[in-house]
Amino acid sequence: MTRKIFWTMLLGILFIGSGLSAQTAAQAGDGTPGVVREFGETDAILDAGDTFTCILTFPKTGIAEVDRAIYDWALTAHDTGKEHADSVNSDGTRNEAAINVGYSSFLVRENYAGIEETGALNGTFLAHPEDIVKTFNVDIPGKKLLTSDEILNHNRGRALALLRQKIARRYPDMPRDLTRTDGTWLEHLVIKHDGVEVLLPRGEFLPSYLGLQRFLLTYDELGGFLQ
Secondary structure, three states, X not given: OOHHHHHHHHHHHHHHHHHHOOOEEEEOOOOOEEEEEOOOEEEEEEEEOOOXXXXXXXXXXXXXXXXHHHHHHHHHHHHHHHHHHHOEOOOOOEOOEEEEEEEEEEEEOOOEEEEEEXXXXXXXXXXXXXXXXXXXXXXXXXXXXXXXXXXXXXXXXHHHHHHHHHHHHHOOOOOOOHHHOOHHHHOOEEEOOOEEEEEEOOOOOOOHHHOOEEEEEEHHHHOOOOO
């Protein structure tokens, strides 16, 4: 990626960030999730070198525990990509890498927020892009992050059963044995207005050709909202 492309993308991010930070939602014309930013103000880690570029946006929430967790994760993602780019191949050439990650944030029931970071790591050392996915869920009055058990009402079994049903319904010919689905499939949860969405990164749980998958578990199906 050239520096010209990097700065063009950066200008676009700054424009979007100023226009969408807090209280703005958009939906893509094809029905896929668009950018939603109902909570937090946009910040970013930006880097442009000869072999590494990074555009990683995230929200600043004003809650110390949450902002520290988000920034620590973002910095680790940046550093991991840069380490790849700084490595040298057997023929003496340096790897190249690029990270492009954006976020959506959802204000739920006025007192809670869900944040999802999604994007990709591209590199000369990879056969295909590698998904970057991370979620954070916030108790705003409590000024803390919510655990997955709290979000799922301490009933992972019910959530896993729902997830298996939804995967089987969407992909009835799925060759994978879904009975072996375990708690690791619930690592990336984000609370939204009508339910909890489970994000499955490309190739981690389902076949790579399906890409990033999303499955919504409604609050009615889960037996309530943060009981």
